[in-house]
Amino acid sequence: MNKHILIVGGGYVGLYTALRLQRKLRRELRDGSVRITIVDPNSYMTYQPFLPEAAAGNLSPRHMVAPLRRVLPKVRILNGMVTEVDHNERTVTFDPLEGPAREIAYDILVMAAGSISRTLPIPGLTDIGIGFKTVGEAIALRNRVLHLLDVAESTEDPEVRRRALTFVVVGAGFAGVEALAELEDMAKHSTRYYRNIKPADIRWVLVEASDRILPEVGPEMGKWTLEQLRERGIDVKLETRLESCVGGHVVLSDGTAFEAETLVWTAGVKPSPVAAGGGLPLDERGRIKTTTMLTVDGVKDAFAAGDAAGVPDVTSPGEYCAPNAQHAVRQAKVLADNVMRSMRGQKLVEYRHKYVGSVAGLGLHRGVANVYGVKLRGFPAWFMHRTYHLSRVPTLNRKVRVVVDWTLALFFRRETISLGEMEHPRDGFRAAVATMRRVA
Numbered sequence: 001m002n003k004h005i006l007i008v009g010g011g012y013v014g015l016y017t018a019l020r021l022q023r024k025l026r027r028e029l030r031d032g033s034v035r036i037t038i039v040d041p042n043s044y045m046t047y048q049p050f051l052p053e054a055a056a057g058n059l060s061p062r063h064m065v066a067p068l069r070r071v072l073p074k075v076r077i078l079n080g081m082v083t084e085v086d087h088n089e090r091t092v093t094f095d096p097l098e099g100p101a102r103e104i105a106y107d108i109l110v111m112a113a114g115s116i117s118r119t120l121p122i123p124g125l126t127d128i129g130i131g132f133k134t135v136g137e138a139i140a141l142r143n144r145v146l147h148l149l150d151v152a153e154s155t156e157d158p159e160v161r162r163r164a165l166t167f168v169v170v171g172a173g174f175a176g177v178e179a180l181a182e183l184e185d186m187a188k189h190s191t192r193y194y195r196n197i198k199p200a201d202i203r204w205v206l207v208e209a210s211d212r213i214l215p216e217v218g219p220e221m222g223k224w225t226l227e228q229l230r231e232r233g234i235d236v237k238l239e240t241r242l243e244s245c246v247g248g249h250v251v252l253s254d255g256t257a258f259e260a261e262t263l264v265w266t267a268g269v270k271p272s273p274v275a276a277g278g279g280l281p282l283d284e285r286g287r288i289k290t291t292t293m294l295t296v297d298g299v300k301d302a303f304a305a306g307d308a309a310g311v312p313d314v315t316s317p318g319e320y321c322a323p324n325a326q327h328a329v330r331q332a333k334v335l336a337d338n339v340m341r342s343m344r345g346q347k348l349v350e351y352r353h354k355y356v357g358s359v360a361g362l363g364l365h366r367g368v369a370n371v372y373g374v375k376l377r378g379f380p381a382w383f384m385h386r387t388y389h390l391s392r393v394p395t396l397n398r399k400v401r402v403v404v405d406w407t408l409a410l411f412f413r414r415e416t417i418s419l420g421e422m423e424h425p426r427d428g429f430r431a432a433v434a435t436m437r438r439v440a
């Protein structure tokens with residue numbers, strides 16, 4: 001046996017698959033009969049359920065990511081994108097962070113490239129819209145909200161102020177609802193430091209095309225969450241679509257039109273483009289078609305799981321597993337075992353997991369949960385949200401850092417500093433150079 005396992009994507013599926021292989025194939029990795037490579041543009045795995053907490057400033061962004069090279073010392077990590085897969089030749093095209101693209105040969109392929117935001121051709125969306133899937137987006141949003149409070153406090157123009165203080169979130173799944181609830185909570189808390197901004201001056205609008213929010217916690221808890229958000233003054237618009245947002249002029253399908261400086265797009269995900277980049281079979285939603293054993297349907301030596309894969313849900317015949325971390329982590333375990341079984345010529349096992357429900361944070365000390373039929377609201381749900389996600393964070397090191405962040409937040413007031421200038425670190429230097437030219 002001399003095998004090279006190539007994993008495309010170092011997120012949930014990629015990291016957990018590699019972790020298990022690293023542990024179970026210790027001997028083979030040592031004697032060189034097995035090599036594992038992960039390709040990912042980032043050198044870290046993002047624990048996405050903590051993005052809202054990072055945006056709210058309860059968690060340091062560095063603590064909600066797991067550094068791949070440190071966690072996976074026996075695995076080669078290459079940073080860049082896989083742009084094409086030629087499975088007949090058992091090669092991928094790898095586009096590194098710098099320099100020309102090159103081919104990498106492999107024996108076994110694991111497709112774990114996750115998903116990207118599912119956007120629509122809405123006028124203006126690319127101008128003012130921002131997604132909520134990466135650490136960069138979460139921190140940029142945090143900086144933006146705080147910066148716009150500064151703008152509103154410092155202007156005398158009521159139009160500029162109103163526009164700065166209007167925030168729109170499109171899509172009311174857990175990413176949208178949690179992002180909105182945490183940011184609203186943070187903004188409300190921050191107003192105590194501003195003389196001219198009261199919580200009621202800030203307008204939050206949640207736009208949802210269907211007639212319910214947070215389907216992940218079921219209809220009853222979704223309805224409860226809706227009432228909670230409305231009680232907090234959030235304008236939740238159901239059965240409403242975003243029609244356009246050119247230059248920040250937001251037009252909704254219910255006829256409402258207003259100006260907003262910020263629009264967060266969380267209206268679903270679609271598979272990473274690399275899923276379609278290599279002749280692997282796709283399902284009707286563009287995901288890599290897999291069997292219940294997490295092998296790519298009808299293709300030898302290729303596996304796929306997570307958001308990029310259409311995995312049949314054996315607990316609900318005719319349906320697919322939803323794109324969430326609950327499935328991704330469990331699929332990774334079965335996938336790693338099946339990779340080893342296939343190398344040893346053993347029978348593969350089926351992926352079977354019945355969705356157990358979800359927990360969501362709705363701001364500090366507030367949450368909603370529906371897990372194994374147990375429905376919780378408010379503080380108990382928030383506590384469950386934190387303990388559940390803490391238990392899922394990879395490595396003890398990260399867990400400790402997260403707990404330290406939370407503990408500090410218990411004793412000190414929350415950080416409300418906008419470090420937006422970090423996104424433009426050369427501006428000051430450029431301005432200095434410009435003054436020098438004028439003097440010359």
Ligand SMILES: Cc1cc2nc3c(=O)[nH]c(=O)nc-3n(C[C@H](O)[C@H](O)[C@H](O)COP(=O)(O)OP(=O)(O)OC[C@H]3O[C@@H](n4cnc5c(N)ncnc54)[C@H](O)[C@@H]3O)c2cc1C
Nearest residue numbers: 009011012013048049082113114274306307323324325326
């Ligand atoms: C804000 C937010 C909150 C969430 N909360 C929850 C929650 O509470 N509970 C829950 O169950 N789920 C939650 N999810 C969903 C969950 O995070 C995803 O379902 C999970 O991350 C999917 O795992 P994955 O490995 O398929 O993809 P990811 O974890 O996204 O990993 C994919 C990786 O592939 C890399 N990649 C992409 N394209 C390429 C390429 N061409 N070449 C190489 N690498 C590539 C990416 O950089 C990324 O690192 C949340 C998601 C978000 C955005």
